[in-house]
Amino acid sequence: MTSHPLGRPAVLLPLTAFGVTLVAFVLVPTYSDATIGSFDVYNTLQIFARLGPLALALGLTMIAGEFDLSVVGTYALGGMLTVQLGQEHVAHGVLAAVGAGAAIGLAQGCLIAGLRLPSMPVTLATYIALLGLTSALSGGLTKTYANVDVILWVDQTVLTWFSPRSLITLALFALAALVLAATRWGRELRAIGGDRRASRVAGVAVGPLLVGTFVASGVIAGLGGSLLSLSLGSANPDPGVQPLILAAAAALLGGVSLAGGRGSAVGLLGGILAVALLAEIATVTALPAYVTQLFYAGLLGIIVVVDAPDLHSALVRLRADLGPGNARVPAHPARNPHV
Amino acid sequence: MNTLTVPASGATAPSRSRRRGDLATDAVVVVAVVAVLVVGLSTDRFVSYANLKAILTSASLVGIAALGLTLIMVGGAAVSLAISQTVAASGMVFLSAQSLGLVPALVLAVVCGAVVTGLQGAVVGFAAANPVVLTIAASFAITGVATGLTGGTSVSPSGTGYDVLNATPGGVPLCVFVLLALTAVVEWVLRRTGFGRSLYLGGENRRAARAAGLPVGRTTTVAWLGAGSLFAVTAAFTAAFNTAANVNLGGTLTFDAIAAVLAGGTPISGGRGSAVRTLAGAVLIAAVSDILLLRGYSTGVQIMVKGVIVLLVVVLVHLRSKGRAS
Numbered sequence: 115m116t117s118h119p120l121g122r123p124a125v126l127l128p129l130t131a132f133g134v135t136l137v138a139f140v141l142v143p144t145y146s147d148a149t150i151g152s153f154d155v156y157n158t159l160q161i162f163a164r165l166g167p168l169a170l171a172l173g174l175t176m177i178a179g180e181f182d183l184s185v186v187g188t189y190a191l192g193g194m195l196t197v198q199l200g201q202e203h204v205a206h207g208v209l210a211a212v213g214a215g216a217a218i219g220l221a222q223g224c225l226i227a228g229l230r231l232p233s234m235p236v237t238l239a240t241y242i243a244l245l246g247l248t249s250a251l252s253g254g255l256t257k258t259y260a261n262v263d264v265i266l267w268v269d270q271t272v273l274t275w276f277s278p279r280s281l282i283t284l285a286l287f288a289l290a291a292l293v294l295a296a297t298r299w300g301r302e303l304r305a306i307g308g309d310r311r312a313s314r315v316a317g318v319a320v321g322p323l324l325v326g327t328f329v330a331s332g333v334i335a336g337l338g339g340s341l342l343s344l345s346l347g348s349a350n351p352d353p354g355v356q357p358l359i360l361a362a363a364a365a366l367l368g369g370v371s372l373a374g375g376r377g378s379a380v381g382l383l384g385g386i387l388a389v390a391l392l393a394e395i396a397t398v399t400a401l402p403a404y405v406t407q408l409f410y411a412g413l414l415g416i417i418v419v420v421d422a423p424d425l426h427s428a429l430v431r432l433r434a435d436l437g438p439g440n441a442r443v444p445a446h447p448a449r450n451p452h453v
Numbered sequence: 454m455n456t457l458t459v460p461a462s463g464a465t466a467p468s469r470s471r472r473r474g475d476l477a478t479d480a481v482v483v484v485a486v487v488a489v490l491v492v493g494l495s496t497d498r499f500v501s502y503a504n505l506k507a508i509l510t511s512a513s514l515v516g517i518a519a520l521g522l523t524l525i526m527v528g529g530a531a532v533s534l535a536i537s538q539t540v541a542a543s544g545m546v547f548l549s550a551q552s553l554g555l556v557p558a559l560v561l562a563v564v565c566g567a568v569v570t571g572l573q574g575a576v577v578g579f580a581a582a583n584p585v586v587l588t589i590a591a592s593f594a595i596t597g598v599a600t601g602l603t604g605g606t607s608v609s610p611s612g613t614g615y616d617v618l619n620a621t622p623g624g625v626p627l628c629v630f631v632l633l634a635l636t637a638v639v640e641w642v643l644r645r646t647g648f649g650r651s652l653y654l655g656g657e658n659r660r661a662a663r664a665a666g667l668p669v670g671r672t673t674t675v676a677w678l679g680a681g682s683l684f685a686v687t688a689a690f691t692a693a694f695n696t697a698a699n700v701n702l703g704g705t706l707t708f709d710a711i712a713a714v715l716a717g718g719t720p721i722s723g724g725r726g727s728a729v730r731t732l733a734g735a736v737l738i739a740a741v742s743d744i745l746l747l748r749g750y751s752t753g754v755q756i757m758v759k760g761v762i763v764l765l766v767v768v769l770v771h772l773r774s775k776g777r778a779s
Contacts, residue, residue, distance in 0.1 A: 181585065
């Protein structure tokens with residue numbers, strides 16, 4: 115659209131969101147009694163580690179023009195499998211979570227790509243089924259994880275600001291950034307999100323690419339759930355819808371378009387860091403939760419309205435309607451271009 | 454009945470194959486219902502008046518909200534992810550207005566639901582905004598405002614008029630009758646009115662409907678207004694049942710309603726679907742959950758099977774409509 119890179123929403127949105135929240139974070143001592151220390155940076159990155167995998171998993175499918183609602187289901191299942199199978203060896207639990215994520219992604223990807231199904235109803239059904247499965251595995255109860263060494267390890271402070279958990283999440287983003295920016299896979303992912311028909315004609319293997327994206331989404335979500343339950347020392351069968359909504363907000367703030375074809379891993383990182391900073395600011399300043407919610411509502415509302423394809427023509431039509439002598443041309447059934 | 458959805462297209466071949474495709478999806482629903490009935494009949498205590506009441510009651514609250522969502526989905530606007538929040542807000546309005554009397558409180562709740570949802574519909578209809586993001590934003594806004602106004606506490610009823618909604622005439626909860634009546638009303642509006650016909654066409658092909666001069670923006674707005682009113686009816690019953698309302702009143706209603714509409718065989722892409730299908734979807738899910746409950750399965754298994762049903766119906770409906778297209 116615009117020639118200058120800063121004018122593009124994929125760059126502008128995450129940059130603005132991250133910039134504004136970072137300034138607000140640094141300036142916290144000027145407008146409240148709270149102070150900011152290295153612990154708050156650590157905490158922000160812990161929130162990032164909690165929601166980052168979900169935002170990345172959802173964001174990848176959104177770039178491909180799909181919408182994977184099931185990420186929260188995979189997230190819950192991954193956490194539960196880790197706790198139940200990883201009591202002896204933590205690796206078994208993490209592998210089970212990642213394997214389950216891959217299997218779920220493979221099944222969904224094959225259905226969606228093979229039958230050309232819309233992803234929203236399929237992943238919604240999977241989301242419901244996975245929450246049920248997780249609840250059935252645990253009898254509806256929160257399960258605790260007894261391996262204290264692991265719990266202490268994942269959240270120990272590394273380099274003042276980080277923990278192994280946030281470093282792993284950052285590594286996931288770095289890997290995604292590398293793949294999206296430097297490989298053919300990344301370019302083709304944006305291509306099938308932008309114009310699937312054209313990319314198919316141009317020789318892109320749309321099916322395998324979609325399956326791969328859903329597998330990646332499942333693996334990332336499963337690993338995210340696994341890391342979360344190791345950090346909490348427990349797994350909750352129902353994470354609620356808040357994580358999904360925050361992840362979607364982060365992806366949109368990260369410059370990913372719901373129409374597909376637009377977005378980058380670095381943008382997603384900016385979006386989720388903005389969400390994490392906002393959550394930490396709210397915690398530090400003891401801001402009521404509803405203020406943050408209204409803030410998100412306003413932000414998303416602006417994004418969606420500015421992004422609306424018919425906004426301009428609607429305004430033009432509205433002006434025309436309000437003007438004098440502008441009766442609508444009545445519909446003519448025979449000319450109905452219904453196909 | 455489906456000739457109504459294709460106003461004077463001139464060509465008979467597509468409408469005939471369309472009818473066949475719809476018949477096929479109807480058949481699938483019938484087969485599923487029969488299968489459920491067979492399993493149900495072999496389940497102890499399934500066939501009893503008390504159990505039938507239990508199924509209809511558990512289908513009714515989700516069903517009424519799902520009727521509203523049907524209007525949104527037929528119009529091609531995909532889904533609303535703000536149903537739970539709208540229900541919570543309308544329920545709070547309903548209970549706090551009890552001192553005015555039952556009917557004014559009900560009217561206020563319906564106005565609240567209709568305005569909140571209709572505003573979103575106007576943005577979707579006139580500007581073609583993405584309904585998923587818009588309704589996520591709306592869900593934040595509704596919860597934010599509701600929490601801000603109440604300070605995060607529960608709203609208690611300011612009168613006792615609401616108890617009328619908990620009545621059980623003839624031993625059947627009032628909300629069951631309301632569900633059946635509203636299904637008939639929505640079905641009639643969809644099939645027999647100009648609004649219904651333009652809603653189907655706009656959902657099937659927005660550009661074609663616009664080119665044909667149909668007021669797509671206005672039709673979508675009206676559909677969402679209707680949807681919001683139906684969400685408010687669910688809200689009034691839910692709030693009356695709980696005798697208190699907070700921002701979590703809606704629970705998992707958003708996804709339950711979507712599941713009911715999809716299980717009825719209405720495609721998410723719009724242009725097809727009906728109120729009767731949605732009723733069937735809601736009753737199907739309630740009946741299957743009931744059978745699993747009677748057979749001693751846990752809540753988790755019930756939810757899982759609900760997801761599997763939705764998945765199967767989505768795949769089947771898609772396959773049938775693809776067979777029709779080729």
